[in-house]
Amino acid sequence: MALLVLGSTGTLGRQIVRKALNEGFQVKCLVRNFRKAAFLKEWGAELIYGDLILPETIPLALIDVTALIDCSTGRTNDSCSIESIDLKSKYILIESAIKGKIKRFIFFSIMDSSSYMDIKLVMLKIMIEMRIKKSGLNFTIFCIPGFFQGLIPQYALPILDQKSIWITSESSSISYISTQDVANIVIKSLSISQFTNKYLPITGNKTWKSLDIINLCQRISGRRAKKNQVPVFILSLLQIFVQSFQWSINIAERLAFTEILSRGYYANADIKEILYILKINKDDIEPLEFYLQEYFERVMKKIREVNSQVLSSNNTTSEIEF
Numbered sequence: 001m002a003l004l005v006l007g008s009t010g011t012l013g014r015q016i017v018r019k020a021l022n023e024g025f026q027v028k029c030l031v032r033n034f035r036k037a038a039f040l041k042e043w044g045a046e047l048i049y050g051d052l053i054l055p056e057t058i059p060l061a062l063i064d065v066t067a068l069i070d071c072s073t074g075r076t077n078d079s080c081s082i083e084s085i086d087l088k089s090k091y092i093l094i095e096s097a098i099k100g101k102i103k104r105f106i107f108f109s110i111m112d113s114s115s116y117m118d119i120k121l122v123m124l125k126i127m128i129e130m131r132i133k134k135s136g137l138n139f140t141i142f143c144i145p146g147f148f149q150g151l152i153p154q155y156a157l158p159i160l161d162q163k164s165i166w167i168t169s170e171s172s173s174i175s176y177i178s179t180q181d182v183a184n185i186v187i188k189s190l191s192i193s194q195f196t197n198k199y200l201p202i203t204g205n206k207t208w209k210s211l212d213i214i215n216l217c218q219r220i221s222g223r224r225a226k227k228n229q230v231p232v233f234i235l236s237l238l239q240i241f242v243q244s245f246q247w248s249i250n251i252a253e254r255l256a257f258t259e260i261l262s263r264g265y266y267a268n269a270d271i272k273e274i275l276y277i278l279k280i281n282k283d284d285i286e287p288l289e290f291y292l293q294e295y296f297e298r299v300m301k302k303i304r305e306v307n308s309q310v311l312s313s314n315n316t317t318s319e320i321e322f
Contacts (some may be wrong), residue, residue: 001190002026004065006052006093007072008045009037011149012108014184016069017045023187030061030072052089059096067104067190068097086124094128094135104138104190111143111201111267129199140189143201145267146176148291149212155225156295159217164226167210172265177204178286188278195277201269205285216289221296 003020007013008029020027021044030050031037041047050057052072062068069092073086097105109125116122132139158165182202189195208216214225275282 001066002064003067003190004028004030004048004059004061005045006030006068006070008040010073011147012069012179012182013071014040015179016071016186017287018043019183019187021045021113023186025280028061029066055089055092058089058093059100059163062096062102063102065102067106068093068102069106069186071108083124084280086121087127090128091131093138097137098135102137103167104140104196105132105135105137106186107132107141109141109143111145111269112201112265113143129248133197138196138255140197141199142186143199143269144175144180144182145179145201145203145275147182148176148178148204148286148288151176151292151314152295155213155217156159156221156292159214159221159223159225160296160299162226162230165214166228167214172205173209173268174265175203175205175207175268176288177202178291181285185274185278185280194276200274201271202274203267203269203271205282205287206290207268210318213288216292217296220289220293220301 003025005013005017005020005027008017008031013029017027017029017040026047028048029040029045031040031047032049032051034041034047034049037047048061051063052058069088080165094105107128109129110122113122113126113129115127129141132141155165157163181204185202214227218225272282275285
C-alpha cells in the first residue's frame with residue numbers, strides 16, 4: 001500500500017511517516033520545503049513538492065497513491081487565511097482523492113466538536129468532516145484531545161527556564177496522548193475493515209487539568225513553577241485586538257480555542273474496543289508521567305554535562321593562569 005502523508009514534517013505527521021516506514025509501507029510526503037523535510041527522505045520516504053496554498057499541486061501528488069493521511073493544518077505565521085488551507089484546499093484535496101480513486105482517506109479532528117460550532121476553526125473541521133462523509137470515499141476520522149508534545153513548551157520549558165506559566169481559571173480535563181501512540185493506532189487501522197467509515201476517538205489513559213500537569217512537572221523536575229492566572233476574558237480581548245491587524249488574523253482565530261477551555265472542555269473517551277480490535281494492550285499506551293519523566297531526565301542529564309564541561313574549562317583556565 002502506498003501512502004501519501006500531508007503535514008509530514010509536523011508533530012504528528014513525522015511519527016506517522018516513521019511508523020508507516022517501519023511497517024513496510026511505501027510512503028510519499030507532500031512538502032513545501034525539501035531542505036526542511038530532508039530527514040524524511042533519510043528515513044526512506046519519497047518527497048513530493050506540493051502546497052495546500054497552491055491547489056494545482058495536489059492532484060499530481062495522488063498518482064499511484066492508495067491511502068491518504070491528512071495531518072496538515074494552517075499555521076499562525078501563514079500569510080493566507082485559515083479558510084484557504086483548512087477549508088478550500090481541503091475541499092480540493094477531497095475532490096482530487098475522489099478522482100484519484102483513493103481507497104482510504106484519514107482525517108484528524110477534535111473531540112466533541114459539535115459543542116463548539118460557533119468557534120471558527122472548529123466549524124471548519126466540521127465542514128470538512130461533512131464533505132468527507134458525503135464523498136463516497138472510505139474514510140476514518142480520528143478525534144484527538146491533545147498531544148504530550150504540546151505540553152513541553154506550555155509547561156515543562158517554562159519551569160526549567162524559571163519563567164511564568166500562564167493559565168486560565170478553566171476546569172478543562174483532557175486525556176492527552178503521545179503522537180507515537182496515535183501513529184501506531186492509525187497505521188494499524190489501515191488494514192482493519194471495522195475502521196472504515198468511522199468517527200473514532202484516540203485518547204490517553206488518564207485525564208489531566210492544568211494544575212495537575214504543573215504539579216507533576218514540579219515533582220519530577222524538583223523545580224517550582226511560577227504560575228500566573230489570566231482571566232479568560234483577557235484572552236478574548238486580546239483576540240479582538242489582534243483581529244484589527246491583517247497580519248495577525250490567524251493568531252486571533254487560533255486564540256478562539258481559549259473559549260473551549262473556558263467552557264470546561266472534557267476530552268476523554270473509552271477506547272478499549274478500538275485497542276482490542278487493533279490487538280493493542282491498554283497498558284502499552286504511554287502514560288504522561290513516563291513521558292515527562294523521560295523528558296526531564298534527558299534535559300537534566302544534558303544540563304549536568306554542560307555544567308561539568310564549563311567547570312572543567314574553568315579549572316583548565318585557572319591552571320594556565322597559575
